[in-house]
Amino acid sequence: MPSDGDWWGRAPGxxxxxxxxxxxxxxxxxPAAVDRxxxxxxxxxxxxxxxxxxxxxLAYVRAVGEELGVAPQAVVVTSQVPPNAGISSSAAxxxxxxxxxxxDMEGKEAALACQRAEQKATGVQVGVMDQFASALGRRxxxxxxxxxxxxxxxxxxxxxVAIAVIDSGEHRSLAATPYNQRRREAESGDPKRRRxxxxxxxRVHAFVAALRARDFARMGALLKQSHLSLRxxxxxxxxxxxxxxxxxxxxxxxxxxxxxxxxxxxxxxALVERPRTKSFxxxxxxxxxxxxxxxxxxAKP
Numbered sequence: 336m337p338s339d340g341d342w343w344g345r346a347p348g349x350x351x352x353x354x355x356x357x358x359x360x361x362x363x364x365x366p367a368a369v370d371r372x373x374x375x376x377x378x379x380x381x382x383x384x385x386x387x388x389x390x391x392x393l394a395y396v397r398a399v400g401e402e403l404g405v406a407p408q409a410v411v412v413t414s415q416v417p418p419n420a421g422i423s424s425s426a427a428x429x430x431x432x433x434x435x436x437x438x439d440m441e442g443k444e445a446a447l448a449c450q451r452a453e454q455k456a457t458g459v460q461v462g463v464m465d466q467f468a469s470a471l472g473r474r475x476x477x478x479x480x481x482x483x484x485x486x487x488x489x490x491x492x493x494x495x496v497a498i499a500v501i502d503s504g505e506h507r508s509l510a511a512t513p514y515n516q517r518r519r520e521a522e523s524g525d526p527k528r529r530r531x532x533x534x535x536x537x538r539v540h541a542f543v544a545a546l547r548a549r550d551f552a553r554m555g556a557l558l559k560q561s562h563l564s565l566r567x568x569x570x571x572x573x574x575x576x577x578x579x580x581x582x583x584x585x586x587x588x589x590x591x592x593x594x595x596x597x598x599x600x601x602x603x604x605a606l607v608e609r610p611r612t613k614s615f616x617x618x619x620x621x622x623x624x625x626x627x628x629x630x631x632x633x634a635k636p
Contacts, residue, residue: 368472
């Protein structure tokens with residue numbers, strides 16, 4: 336770390352294409368870093384401080400700095416990753432700081448440090464997927480990640496499929512939701528929760544096979560199955576989110592859609608034919624954030 340002067344780092348947000356609520360149970364997931372970035376700069380200071388519009392940013396910055404064993408810094412944040420939009424502004428911030436402070440750190444190590452920092456900052460026992468995707472994502476690919484071993488491989492993702500992120504309008508702090516309860520139930524073997532976990536892991540593998548075969552209709556069908564499982568077996572959806580997802584399903588040019596992320600509101604993921612993005616947004620009647628894949632902060636050429 337340039338302890339005697341300024342430093343700079345950048346990291347992307349992420350989407351999880353499929354594999355929800357399985358990362359903290361050692362399952363497989365398929366995230367992709369996306370082309371919305373958080374940039375940070377800083378220099379040593381008497382105490383930790385932040386200039387940023389990111390909610391709760393100081394707690395994240397201090398936590399990752401302490402996790403990396405770094406003296407206090409004054410940090411300035413500029414972000415294209417909107418908070419509460421489902422593309423993990425928190426992971427982008429944490430990984431950007433880690434990249435600035437420890438640019439030569441190994442990517443997996445950085446992701447794990449950022450995971451621990453987020454758990455410390457929020458009190459929520461988040462998995463490693465978000466930080467891993469932000470650290471090691473690839474342009475033109477998704478990351479098939481085994482969360483038990485942290486082994487991963489890059490799966491090509493086609494440019495003609497647009498990644499659409501739809502804000503449900505329901506925003507929440509995970510600490511104020513049953514997120515930790517759902518995790519405990521799944522870990523303890525609750526039949527409904529485990530049914531989701533086991534079927535979702537199978538869907539990840541089926542989605543990867545469909546992606547490699549460029550079977551976009553099959554990919555969309557798997558997204559629909561994932562949403563129904565998250566709604567009925569894991570019980571993390573809401574009536575408002577269900578209505579948005581079902582509306583997206585009905586629009587020409589949409590391969591599929593599901594609730595994305597921890598749930599209890601948040602965002603919806605849809606895969607849309609790229610030439611039909613404008614008509615999709617018009618038909619949906621809500622703002623849509625269209626993304627493409629991007630390289631992670633610690634990705635090597």
